[in-house]
Structures are given as structure tokens and as C-alpha cells.
Amino acid sequence: MNQKRLCLLTLLLTPALALFSQTSVPTSWNCDAQPPVGWTHNWQISGSTQFYTSSQQVCEGSAAARLDATNESITVNTSSQPGRVVYNIIGTGTSGSWQGTFTIQESVDGASWNTLKTYGNAQLPFSPACNYDSVLVTNTNVRYVRFFFSSKTSGYNVAIDDIRVREPLHTNPKLKIEENASVISNGGYASPVSSPVATPVNMSFTLRNASQANLTLAGISFSGTNASDFSIVSPSFPLSIPAQGTQVLTIQFTPGGASTRNAKFTITSDDAYGDALYTVNLYGVGGNYATAPGSASNLNFPINKTYRTIVSFSNTTVDYYGGYLVLRSEGAPVNTWPSNGTNYQVGETIGNAKVVYNDKGDVSSTSFWPRWVLANTTYHFAVVPYNGGGSPVVSYQTNNVLTGSVNTPASMASPTKYASIDPLSGTLITDLHNLINPHSSVFYSNYRPTIIDGFYTRDTFVVQGANTFNKVFNCSYSSAPILFNQPFDFTATGTSREHTFPHSWMPTFPANAPEKPEYNDQHHLYPTLQSNVNEARCNYPLGEVVT
Numbered sequence: 001m002n003q004k005r006l007c008l009l010t011l012l013l014t015p016a017l018a019l020f021s022q023t024s025v026p027t028s029w030n031c032d033a034q035p036p037v038g039w040t041h042n043w044q045i046s047g048s049t050q051f052y053t054s055s056q057q058v059c060e061g062s063a064a065a066r067l068d069a070t071n072e073s074i075t076v077n078t079s080s081q082p083g084r085v086v087y088n089i090i091g092t093g094t095s096g097s098w099q100g101t102f103t104i105q106e107s108v109d110g111a112s113w114n115t116l117k118t119y120g121n122a123q124l125p126f127s128p129a130c131n132y133d134s135v136l137v138t139n140t141n142v143r144y145v146r147f148f149f150s151s152k153t154s155g156y157n158v159a160i161d162d163i164r165v166r167e168p169l170h171t172n173p174k175l176k177i178e179e180n181a182s183v184i185s186n187g188g189y190a191s192p193v194s195s196p197v198a199t200p201v202n203m204s205f206t207l208r209n210a211s212q213a214n215l216t217l218a219g220i221s222f223s224g225t226n227a228s229d230f231s232i233v234s235p236s237f238p239l240s241i242p243a244q245g246t247q248v249l250t251i252q253f254t255p256g257g258a259s260t261r262n263a264k265f266t267i268t269s270d271d272a273y274g275d276a277l278y279t280v281n282l283y284g285v286g287g288n289y290a291t292a293p294g295s296a297s298n299l300n301f302p303i304n305k306t307y308r309t310i311v312s313f314s315n316t317t318v319d320y321y322g323g324y325l326v327l328r329s330e331g332a333p334v335n336t337w338p339s340n341g342t343n344y345q346v347g348e349t350i351g352n353a354k355v356v357y358n359d360k361g362d363v364s365s366t367s368f369w370p371r372w373v374l375a376n377t378t379y380h381f382a383v384v385p386y387n388g389g390g391s392p393v394v395s396y397q398t399n400n401v402l403t404g405s406v407n408t409p410a411s412m413a414s415p416t417k418y419a420s421i422d423p424l425s426g427t428l429i430t431d432l433h434n435l436i437n438p439h440s441s442v443f444y445s446n447y448r449p450t451i452i453d454g455f456y457t458r459d460t461f462v463v464q465g466a467n468t469f470n471k472v473f474n475c476s477y478s479s480a481p482i483l484f485n486q487p488f489d490f491t492a493t494g495t496s497r498e499h500t501f502p503h504s505w506m507p508t509f510p511a512n513a514p515e516k517p518e519y520n521d522q523h524h525l526y527p528t529l530q531s532n533v534n535e536a537r538c539n540y541p542l543g544e545v546v547t
Contacts, residue, residue: 032061038077045069051466057159059088059130063466064161074147083168088161091124098124099153107144172272174211192391194285205249209241224263255286289395290388299404306375312367322387326357334382337398347459372458376410443515476526498528
């Protein structure tokens, strides 16, 4: 048998660009981790550092994208014409003023580029970390915007953070209300704000005229349970905002009591697109933490199998920023509750337990499948509702926590589907065909959702430099942990689908272009690290065999 032929055990993966046309293209990137699907960060022309993590370069979140060589870039892909693209940009350098040429470009096809804005010598600040700027795309055929290092001068780099794509300009007056460069939709919520009781603190918003006409704002009013806690500082109404112009709105919050304080403000304008009455909900907190919610109820496990369990519970009432944190421990009851003021992610450890669910839940009840359930194991669960999540005011209900446990079966239930099949019958093939007909083909290309996502992946929370990973599985050969964030990508993780039955031995070879029936059997495929494990193994035996 040809040794080289047997070594071809790695499958050819569909190019990523083929996937982008099948999915919704994102409209923002906080630059804390890898870019979203459809966007690219070309950073490896020089150096090995993808992100800045210092507060000198990071405006929002934990990291900023680093560009440190000529031709390095960030490319934004949109599914329709973008409008204004907002971003944070600063230069980095050791002395004097920033040197080099950096451009923001647009493209119809991703190949030919037109320059929208150029930053030359001394035109990028070194500080502060938050230096928002924007470009306006007016060509209706544009689908790409690129941040491009046209010419690097030694010693000077660029940090990009918090990229956001807005819709195109409207012809008639259009009001947009923003907070921290993010649009708050009509009826949406502002970020939580807190202050000691009776101590004022200001909230800042941007009123943007997203049109080519003048926008007139007639007035602003406050309403809601704690409306008297909020007042306007500036500007004075009525007022007019010119085409594409902005106006800063400052609101003062003076808590009249402790815990959550709710209100809303409404701006009346001549917006021509359904937002003439534009309302934003305000979420204030007097003191340190929001009002804690009530307790969940009726914890049960409607499905409990050897390697899969459903957890279900009835919801209580949580606020807009509220949700449910579910903890799971193995062998012994959960011994530690979450701390007020601390936000947790799925995969994080709290005491002897791990967070297996963190979400708002459904309307009246919540059901979910926790990952990584093993046979013959006792799992203990605790359901902890919270209000004010995602902010320092988060408050957990820990006085009456809903708890419960489940024991997974030691062995699978006896199979019954094939009980009617006689393996010695002369009609075995026909009988099997009739039993499973009609059936669905699950080709190798489905391996990620069916095997990686559905079986191997476990929740985790690991910080490595500027990157935070929340999913992990182990290489089947080396047991090395493979960390990633969903969606899983073979190229980004350096992994492959390893055949234990070589592709070249299949009746049809090659069987992958297009996928043939042989490419339906996923049971003999295992995820492995490619370059330093799978390639080294080649077609050598899996283990020592003695006869």
C-alpha cells in the first residue's frame, strides 16, 4: 500500500467564504476576540501579536485590534449598503507624533478599493484611548469597508477598537439616540447607572440626525415609577439638528431611594419614519445593587438519559437586564452562590460548581440541555435568578435558591428499533432499507454541528493573554485541550477530522467532491490536532496490538 496515499487522512474543508453567503453578516466588532464571521483581521504580515490589552490603547472591553505592518488590515463585510461606519482609532509610538499612512477604504467586490479617509503624519493621537471617528458610505453598491495600513513607519502602529456599522442616511428627518456609540432603539433601554442615594450622577446620550434634512426636536418628557429621580441638564428644547449633525443630551439621575429606580424619557420630533415619539427606558440604581428578583420554582428533569439530560424550571419575574444563572456540581450539592456585583459566563467555576446556563429564559419556563453529561453520575443543580445583569449592579436571589439533583442511568435503555430485524434473513438488506426509509444523509460537512457541537464540546472559561475562550474539547490522540469560541472553525484551531478508516480505502475514492455515501459515516471520525499530532501519526497503528 502506498504510504503517502495512506497519509491523506485529512479532509478538505469548504472555504470559509462559501459559508459567509449562507449566514447573517454581523454589524459590529468589539475587538476583544476573533472578528465575527464574515469579517477578517489580517495581522500576521509582521509580528505575532493580534491585540493590544493595555488601557492606553483599549477604549471598550478588554482588547483592541493591532495593526503593525504595511498591508495589514481589518475588512468589514456587509450584506447591504453600509451607512456610517464608526470606529475608535489611535496611533501608538515611542516619541514625537504618529508617523505613517493609514486609510479607510470602500469596495464593491472586495478587490478594488476606493479611499474614504486618510490619516497621515501627526494625524493620529497617542491618547486618550477613546478617539471615535467615522466614515460615511454613499455608494449603494458597496459591501466592504477596510481599515488598511497603507505605509508603516518603523516604531509606529495603529490600534482599532469598537467598530460599528450603521444604516444609510435617510432622505427625510430621522432621529437616532445613541449611548457609547451604540443606537438605542425606540422603546429600548439605556445602560444601568448607579449612585449613592440622593447623590446626583450624569448620563450622556447622543441625539443623531441620520438624514439629509434638518431635524426638529420639540421637547422631552419623563414618566414612569421613579420619573422624579431623573431631570434634564442640557440642551434646552425645542432645538434643531442639521443634516448628519449630532447633539449631546445630558440627563441627571439623583436616586430617591435604594435599589432599582425605573423611568423613561420621550423625545418628540418631526422624525418621518415612525419615531416621532422616541422613548428610552432608564435603569437607575440607588446604592450598589439592583433589587433582587424572586425565586424560580418547579425544577425537574423531563428527560434523563445516560449521556443527556434536560433541565427545566418555572420562571419568576426578572427585569430587562435580568436572567437565570444555573450552577451544576458533581457528586455533592452546590456549596457557593454567586456574588452581587460580579457577572459570570457559562463555563466559569463558582465554589464546587460550574455555570452551565446564563440567559434570560423563556416567557414562563426555561428548559435546556447542559453540556457534557456522563452516565452513572449524580448532578446537582441550583437556579439563581438575577436582575441588572451585565453591569456592576447585578443582584442575585440567594436567600431561597431552587436546587435539585438527578442521577443519570448507568447503561443505555435496551434498543428496540431493530428488534423486528432478523440478521440471518435473506431479505436483511431490504428489511433494513424499509425500516429506516425515508432517512436523512448526514455528511462529513455536518461534522461540526453533529459531533463537535453536540458531543465533544464542553463549557469552560479560560483567559490566555487578550483572548477569552468559553469552549473546549480534547484531541482524541494526544488529549491536548483545544480551546475555542463558537462557531468552531477547523482552520483557526489547527484541527482536522481524523479517519480511523482511511479515506483512500473507501470503495469510492475520492468520496468528498461531491460527497458520496461513504461520507455519511461519522462514527469513525475523531477530532485531532493536525500539524503536530495527526500528520505525525500518519497511518501507524492506533496502539500496540498483540495476537
